[in-house]
Amino acid sequence: MPRFASPDAGTHPEALPVTLQQAAARYLQVKHFILERIAGGTLRAGERVPSENELTRTLTVSRMTANRALRELAADGVLVRVAGVGTFVAEQRVHAHPLEVRNIADEIRARGHEYRVKVVTLDSLSATRELAERFAVKPGAALDYSLLTHFEGGTPLQVEERYVNPQVAPGYLRNDFTRTTPHEFLIRVAPLQRAEHTVRALVPERRIRRLLKLEAGEACLLIKRRTFSQGRVASLADLYHPGSRYELAANCQPR
Amino acid sequence: MPRFASPDAGTHPEALPVTLQQAAARYLQVKHFILERIAGGTLRAGERVPSENELTRTLTVSRMTANRALRELAADGVLVRVAGVGTFVAEQRVHAHPLEVRNIADEIRARGHEYRVKVVTLDSLSATRELAERFAVKPGAALDYSLLTHFEGGTPLQVEERYVNPQVAPGYLRNDFTRTTPHEFLIRVAPLQRAEHTVRALVPERRIRRLLKLEAGEACLLIKRRTFSQGRVASLADLYHPGSRYELAANCQPR
DNA sequence: GCCCCGGACCAGTATAGACAAGCTGGGCAG
DNA sequence: CTGCCCAGCTTGTCTATACTGGTCCGGGGC
Structure with missing residues (x-):
């Protein structure tokens, strides 16, 4: 043989x-x-x-x-x-470390798979009351917005909905997201100081469900991330992952 | 031969x-x-x-x-x-890990609410092949088992399904869980050395759904935890939280 | 006094040889 | 055909030995 x-x-x-x-x-x-x-x-x-x-x-x-x-x-x-x-x-x-703010492209490539991204929306908008509060800026202040889907091979692995404070990270919308992920851009322009995360489970609304190509009623994991740079909020990100194809891993131990 | x-x-x-x-x-x-x-x-x-x-x-x-x-x-x-x-x-x-191994009773009391627990099942069973593998013991070895529901006020906040290796943490089933949570018992008997977590989102099976008093089709957050003591696996725990009422917080401070 | 060098001790790595134990498939006896 | 055993593969483990490069210390030369 x-x-x-x-x-x-x-x-x-x-x-x-x-x-x-x-x-x-x-x-x-x-x-x-x-x-x-x-x-x-x-x-x-x-x-x-x-x-x-x-x-x-x-x-x-x-x-x-x-x-x-x-x-x-x-x-x-x-x-x-x-x-x-x-x-x-x-x-x-699929694994990720919640403690580390990692780059999903690296994560996918590290597993030996092809990384692709689809840009759904890029926009500049003015902060709603709630966004302004979370960014600690005045309501109506300009914010950059992006909505991307990250693919592992042909399968969507993450929908990334992100708001960026252009005062902290200028030029976000001019980035070529097919070559540089939001994460890569941000850590270059606005060095990461701190990040907050919350993780929850939900059955997503139709918009997210479609982007993740999920069946109706499937669960997904939502990681809400807020990153800080120079003492200010640099960006808010909602990261949606298909519950059936993604899990977060964390080892808890002083390394 | x-x-x-x-x-x-x-x-x-x-x-x-x-x-x-x-x-x-x-x-x-x-x-x-x-x-x-x-x-x-x-x-x-x-x-x-x-x-x-x-x-x-x-x-x-x-x-x-x-x-x-x-x-x-x-x-x-x-x-x-x-x-x-x-x-x-x-x-x-000292590690301030995002997924710190925390005591749910403390967490609930810290929010100023009443903590209650309902013991659903306590049992001793022999390890299936899969359990044996995850515990690194021989199939058929004795394991302690508990299934509890933790309540915040009158609302279930966590279903805790736990397997314990009696070789590492003896006397688990004799513990009074209405007074001492599994977590409290374990850290006293088997000092925590390390813990692994995976987090995922899913729509739970009926058994869990009933215990959490969830509507059909609601998502829940599952935290699978494996704790180590003295170089051995002390316990496996599956922690189910209602997706609508629970979120995991994690702060990430780069060194 | 200062510098350099060598020896002692350390982890890191590599090799060859060996035995134990688990799994699979084929062949043989019934 | 069925059931069993065994050969031959696998991983898992252990030992003995060897060489490398890093660190430290002390002694001798300058």
């Missing part, structure tokens, strides 16, 4: 990609070897990863080195190992 | 404390050896931990085994290692 069809596998000598930094430790090179194949699509979720012995042969490393690489990837949740059967690419349940 | 030929490797002298389970892997025994000394106060925060070579001598293990134990404890944040200097017990700084 062609266990491992070995599309490349130059067998003996320089089996490790020369693009890798030789300075890195061997076990890290092996980890990258696996991660690159996952990111590149050569290895997909559920598929079998070369066994320790196979790696020993194809990469010319000792079994302990291959073992450490696979074991650490398993500890990270990238791989799943079953004694006597093999090592497999983990089914990726 | 030496399947059951030798139940354990009798090759090595019994240098490790006999209180430790002999079935456990050596590197786990070394980890427990360190953790016990930290828990017992023999090793305090900032103090130096025996070096790999010292452990090799005193515990009669190979250096690779000691290395793995120390490396994993460092990865868990228990130890801090500095090449060329040594290994030290990490300073346990």
